[in-house]
Amino acid sequence: MDASKPRARRPATTGNPAIAIAVLAAGRSTRMGALNKLLARFKGKPLVRLAAERALATGRRPVFLVTGHMAEAIEAAAAGLEVETIRNPAFDTGLSSSIKAAIQAVPDGSIGLLVHLADMPTITTDQLAAMIDCFLAMGGHGIAWATAQGRRRNPVIIPRSLFEAVLSLDGDTGARRVLEVSGLPIHEVELGPAANFDVDTPETLAAAGGRFD
Template identity: 55%
Template structure:
């Protein structure tokens, strides 16, 4: 295998708009959403997969038990998204040229999407940022090169890397994956529309 891209699946959030229910434990068929996200990341086969836990960490860990994934806990998850990115960066192996950040609440992102985004990064020898787009608008996942890791580790609050990407001089490659790049299940309505449901027990 040539250049590797680590995949960090972020599953630490509190899903506050779902009330007391953690959306990552919602079901798509018989599969919890977090397991679906992990499965797609593993199937893409572009590098090691990491899961960042936070809220309800034990339940999330149980939902992906037995999968070849390294779990890393973000004890500062309540401070927002940036803390999960920082947590992931601390465990990315030295032989990975970058990290693909995949939000675990995006059920329409497939292994094909993850592979295509990773391959665009690999084809450009790891010297670019690659982001998924939905009808031309930036979305997720996004691949961040190792050259940005030190700056990414300084992010704070409930913010991703978008501002940092815009401020850097690193070229950005967009990969169009359609609606999947912008569709998350933040509300019960969005969950239902995506084909998911809240288990009765």
């Protein structure tokens, strides 16, 4: 499935199964020096706010904002949005701790969790919605995984059946290993360069149009 091209947006309907979204925004942003990349402005908005708004625009709920490093400033940047904040006290142990914190908050009625990294400024609402459509087409019994030119990247949708396995993760590993050995069908959603682009350095941030006030 190729979701890298614009498409007509289809809002979520109340008849669809619930899917939670986690916007991960807890990291230290160490390669940016003293600055936090998630507070850089893109199109006049802090990057973390832009990521949360795009997740919310899919119509899916709940949308979690997982914070840790500079939590107060990150949460202030997303103030007024319909997100549920989760503070991850173990954020400095790595990415898996934020994924686990979100999984533990997913309501019983949700069939999966879309994990979206907040430092990916070119991921659009339409692309997130395309991944959700793919996941729903599998009935929530598989994995929807974003690709860039066929290579698995981010975001990803984790089905409820793998939550317990993901909760066993440690460190900065993400969920890749658990997903790849799960035996569940994996449907790849081609997002193009957006799935492989994050802003980890001042150079990539500036190239993407971000700036600090």
